[in-house]
Structure formats: structure tokens, C-alpha cells
Amino acid sequence: MIFSAKTCVGRVRANNEDAFYVPPKNGNYPELFIVADGMGGHCGGEIASQMAIKEVSDYINARFSRDFNEDLVRAMIRNSIMEANKKILRAAMEHEEWAGMGTTLTMVLFFGEKIFIGHVGDSRAYIIRNSNITQLTRDHSLVWQLMEEGRLTMEETKTHPMKNIITRALGTDREIAPDFLEYDIKKNDIIVLCSDGLTNMLEDEEIKSIVCCQELDAAAEMLINKANLHGGIDNITVELIKAD
Secondary structure, three states: OEEEEEEEOOOOOOOOOEEEEOOOOOOOOOEEEEEEEEEOOOOHHHHHHHHHHHHHHHHHHHHOOOOOOHHHHHHHHHHHHHHHHHHHHHHHHHOHHHOOOEEOEEEEEEEOOEEEEEEEOOOEEEEEEOOEEEEOOOOOEHHHHHHHOOOOOHHHHHHOOOOOOEOOOEOOOOOOOOEEEEEEOOOOOEEEEEOHHHHOOOOHHHHHHHHHOOOHHHHHHHHHHHHHHOOOOOOEEEEEEEOO
16 A cells, blocks of 8 residues: 655645544554545634544544454444544534534545545545546535536536535534445555645646656645645645555
8 A cells, every 4th residue: 555645734824724644654554544624713623623533543443453344344434433523513512712613524444455435525535547537425515516406517616606615514513424435446546535625726637647647745745736836725635545
């Protein structure tokens, strides 16, 4: 497993509300990767995204076993997200300055010959296979919902004035409805996890072209640089994971 992860505050924001997790290099940790994009004033966004990353990774690292079957993997992922949601919501209720905070969360766990995805919000997971890029997650956003209803085209969602309004987030409601997905993985597939600071600045084909033409570290750096060149109006986080 080869991977690279980078984050940047961008060119406009004063602080970075994105957070990410990759497995530590020392130790027998699960092949777990997470991106979270926080929201909320008075540092609430930073708190929410960091809490989501910590709670989900701690939960899975403490319980994961390579002897699990797929049903146990699915249950573990679901429970980790539900626990993170409860703790973020509780923190927001106990600290007035964090009221209304929340975060997206997109996570991928490699297990056997599959990836298992847990997803809330509009951070994204893509797969690049045979020089083709496919978005695996669907955005939990107002414009995506309008597109699915046939009221907007995909092109219109990119410039719509309400494109940053998300319809699901961790920490905003007691009941949360994550998407849980799974896909077969093949050797040399590349998984891309990213916050919308990247996808609002770059087209999917631009992302694919950069990733396919560089080593992962160089590609991650170039993706962030390109997003900043195009405006860098938000925090930017990207993880690239190549299956071996």
C-alpha cells in the first residue's frame, strides 16, 4: 500500500478546518483513510473535524481484526460513525461557543479485495482505474439533491450560489444517515479522498491527469498547488492511496 496525504489552508481562509487520518507507518494498523471538513464559528469547524477523525480512527483501530468477516467490518464502520456523531453533538451542546458545529466525513477501509466506504457530507471518494476516474460517493448537498431531482444539470451545480450548502453532517442531528458503500479493488487502482476545497477548484479530469502522471507525493502537492492557483478559496485536503 502506497499513499500520500496533504492539506493546506488555501489562499483565503485564516485557519484550516479540514482534518485527515492515515495509518501510522509503525505498527500493524488497519488500512484506514479519512478526510473531514469542518464547519462552525469560533473554531467549531476545526474541533468537529478533529473529533471525527479521532473518534472514528480510535474506534476502528481498537476493534479491527483481520479475522473479521465482512458483516463485522460493516458493523464496525457504522458504529464508529454513529459514536463520532454522538460525541460531536454532545460537545456542541456543552460548549456554547461550538454551537452549530459539524463536519463532513469520508472514510475508506481496505479489507481483503474490497474497500468499504463510510460517507457523510460533500467530501468525496474517487477511484482511478485504467486512466478513468469515477466518483464513488454522492454529495450530500442541496445542489446534488436538485440535480438528482432533475432541476439542475451537473454543470449548473458547479456554479450555483448555494453549492456549498450540505444536507448531512456529523454533529448536527441526533439521527444521522451515512452512506455505506463497498467496491472490489484491483492492483494499481488509486483511491482519491478529498475535501471540496479541491473539487470546487479542479475538474475531475484535471485530478485524474495529475494523479496519473506523477508519483503520489508529487501528485498530491500538485493538486493542492493547482487548487490554489485557481483561487484557493477554501481549505484543501487530499489523500491518494494506491492498491498493491
